[in-house]
Amino acid sequence: MVSTPDAKKNTWLLDHAKDVYSQCGEDGIIGKALEMLPERDNWCVEFGAWDGRHMSNTCHLIEDHDYNAVFIEGNPAKVEVLKKNFGHNPKVHPMCRFVGWEGDQTLDKILSETAIPKNFDFLSIDIDGNDWHVWNAVEEYRPKLVIVEFNPTMSNELDYVQPPEFSTQIGCSLKALEVLGKKKGYELICVTAWNGIFVDAKYYDAFGIDDNRCETLRLETDKVTHMFSGYDGRIRMTGYQKLPWINMPILEKAVQVIPRFLQNYPDQMGPIRRNMLGLCRAIAKWRK
Structure with missing residues (x-):
């Protein structure tokens, strides 16, 4: 899709796209979005975190912006690599857990075991399936900025969420995340190839975006x-x-x-x- 002058004023965050560890320019976009916030506490959360560096949306914040981080990864072998990569950094807290949407597996429950503030700066959700259900279950914590993966083969018109099953890996559509975000009090501010980036609605006006529909902000639909x-x-x-x-x-x-x-x-x-x-x-x- 070609970006017109009118669209440009709504998709301006894409001009800051830059990859240090991320895949589709998220490092630069996240950095700029955080700059726009009037208050920050320098805490972030990412899961599944892999080794903390591979295709990470938070490693740049940790290594170059002195962020505290909670890394959550369900694979014990990857957690050991996490500890090896960041064992020297007391601000990084690796956890071997599966994040779900019920009981002790919710992000609320897992983060309650840490010292992270309730309204920490940034949350990255990328688990190739139940991303929608995990975000939907977050109630006690309210990150200022949230990035969530969607299935890029789904069109903007499709409001689809996979069944809440660990054995299913379909994902959800961007439209479904947009609807959920509004329900939770978040606004869509940027879309990369397969990630939607949301901000707490109380900060939305700072971004100067007057049309944040997914069909406006999503410029890449080549996988549909x-x-x-x-x-x-x-x-x-x-x-x-x-x-x-x-x-x-x-x-x-x-x-x-x-x-x-x-x-x-x-x-x-x-x-x-x-x-x-x-x-x-x-x-x-x-x-x-």
């Missing part, structure tokens, strides 16, 4: 595949047409609902093909 049906019943696709993490194409012929010889406008079919189409409908209803 659109599917539609012709009048003849044939499924057609435009857009990315790939499985980005699996690195395989989505073949149009593989997603057809009815056989090729039945793909025609119904009024132009003879009685034999109409009967066969009726049989296909019956089979589809039975399978459902």
Whole structure:
């Protein structure tokens, strides 16, 4: 998508994109967004944290801006690397835990075991699946700035949240995060390739953004595949047409609902093909 002059005034944070450890310019955007806040306490939280450096949204804050940090990672081997990388820094607190949305697994419960302030500066959520559910469950803590991963194959119009299951890795749409953010009193201020960045609504005016709808702030939609049906019943696709993490194409012929010889406008079919189409409908209803 081309950024117009009107859009530029709403997407200006993207001009500060810079990667030190992050993937899509988040280090620079987060740094600038934090500068815009009238008050800061220099605390941040990230999970799953990996080794604390790989594709991290917080390592730059720790190493170059003297931030205190809570790193949460569920893989014990990665936690050991975390401790090795940051064991010299008393401001970094690695924790081997899985973050969820119920009971002792909620972020509220886990952070209650630390000295972090209730309204700490920055929270990074990136767990490739239940990100929406984890953020939804945060009630006692109120970070000023929150970055949450969304599934970049989902369009801006789609309001989708995966089932709350650890075994499922689908993620959520940006629209779903936008809706949740408003419910929790947060406003969307920037969108990178697969992250939405939100600020506590009481700081929103400082950013001078007058249109923060996801379709305005999201300039990269190149991973979205659109599917539609012709009048003849044939499924057609435009857009990315790939499985980005699996690195395989989505073949149009593989997603057809009815056989090729039945793909025609119904009024132009003879009685034999109409009967066969009726049989296909019956089979589809039975399978459902």
